[in-house]
Amino acid sequence: MTNDTSFLPSNIELRDLAEEVGGILQSLFHAVRPMPGGVDLLPLVPSVGEGAGALPKLWHLILENATRLDSPLMSGHMDTAPHPYAVLTQTIVSALNQNMLFRELSPFASNIEESLIELFLDRLNLGSDWGGTWASGGSIANLTALFCAVGGYDGGVERTNVHMLLPESGHASLKKAAAILGIPKSQISLIKCNDAGAIDIDALDQSLSGKAGSAHCVVTSVLGTTIHGSVDDISGISSLCQKYGAWHHVDAIYGGALMFSKSHRKLLAGLSGANSVVVGPQKWMYVPRVSAAVLISGKDDFDRKLGVSMPYSISGETHRGFWGLQGSRPADAVVLWTLLQALGTDVIGQQIDASIALTQNFYKCLLDCKTVAPAHVPDLNLQVIRPGGKLDAIEIQKNLTREGGLWTSVSQWRDQMYLRTVLLSPKLNEKHVSDFAVSLEEAAS
Ligand SMILES: *Cc1c(COP(=O)(O)O)cnc(C)c1O
Secondary structure, eight states: OOOOOOSSOOHHHHHHHHHHHHHHHHHHTTOOOSSOSSOOOOOOOOSSOOGGGGHHHHHHHHHHTSOOTTSTTBOSSSOOOOOHHHHHHHHHHHHHTOOTTOGGGSHHHHHHHHHHHHHHHHHTTOOTTEEEEEESSHHHHHHHHHHHHTTTTSOOOOGGGEEEEEETTOOHHHHHHHHHTTOOGGGEEEEOBOTTSOBOHHHHHHHHHHHBTTBEEEEEEEBSOTTTOOBOOHHHHHHHHHHHTOEEEEEETTGGGGGGOTTTGGGGTTGGGSSEEEEOHHHHTOOOSOOEEEEEEOHHHHHHHHBOOOTTOOOSSOOGGGBSSOSSOOOHHHHHHHHHHHHOHHHHHHHHHHHHHHHHHHHHHHHTOSSEEESSOOSSSEEEEEEOSSSOHHHHHHHHHHHTSOBOEEEEETTEEEEEEEOOOTTOOHHHHHHHHHHHHHHTO
16 A cells, blocks of 8 residues: 555555455454453654555554454443444445435435334334434433423423433433433432332332422433343333323333344333333444434424424425434434344344343352342343452452453442443353353452
């Protein structure tokens, strides 16, 4: 490759670079060690670059210094290596750079986004009168839905008259959204949860009975909490919210993927009684960050509260950018759609079921350990682990990281630190989980 620094590469350079990328991708899908050995110093940004010739070594530098989600040992977060089909599709989607803001800049992609929203509504049993849009990630999706819950663009509900009830175990983005929406602190309360982070329905009933009538109540429940992966009783919460006239928002960013599972989709029962639901393909549907869908009950409400027309481009059909908070948006839906076309939804569902089954076995292995113990019975594929010996969670994590085997995160729940595992990687098998229990036992001794 030459060191020519003209703006665009020659055709020959382009061919050589594409070959290099192909090689990197192949090695990338076979990582073993989850964490880099150390992190290299960054080269300075030059005023005169080295041209195409610099790229391969820069790519290798990036690769060697990255955490490797594609390693099955990287089991500490709700982050998985995207499926290889999704990665390859993403490169094409990036190069095409379609903009979901305007239909003329994303004609096919706009149709794809709409078809996936229809698919989600159907698989989640939400009925045909729901509307939906796509958003860049779970936090923006929660903000969009809660914005709608307090009136959206259609003249908001007086914030001092809103009462926002967020679960104790809720994702940080819920608190951020409440603050961004200008809900006074005195109008935000935490719903008591059980020890595994699922909403205590009686506690919710009590809070609502004290507030309803005098305030516009907004309740958030979670399908797959961030620490324990716990699933709330969505039906029960929907019924309570209906009884008190409260808005029920469901954060299903993680657990929404159960829509493709045959064995566990019953956990989604009652969703149609909610007012808004968010789902996040980037986690358990094996596509790259960031993507999410916001689904709102009532097409009229959806248009009125989340729609703003854009005078810059007038067209016969509504642009996807009409709805939601963002302007330009990448065509993330295309990546998921292509993956689903290639694999079919059943295969994704089977993968989800397999990871839940594996976690149930991991739980059993942990019951036999002496220096660590499972902190809860897993609902999904997350298992929180309580240190039971002399070492605390951070010390155990350090030992694990040094060994270069299983890597877990450390999470704080209430006032205790725990090790947290998320068994997402499709490469995980029974041998891994029994080895994980042994690694944890050793790292904690
Ligand atoms: C990951 C997650 C979010 C936030 O999603 P981001 O894409 O990181 O903004 C919100 N809620 C739940 C339950 C999550 O798991």
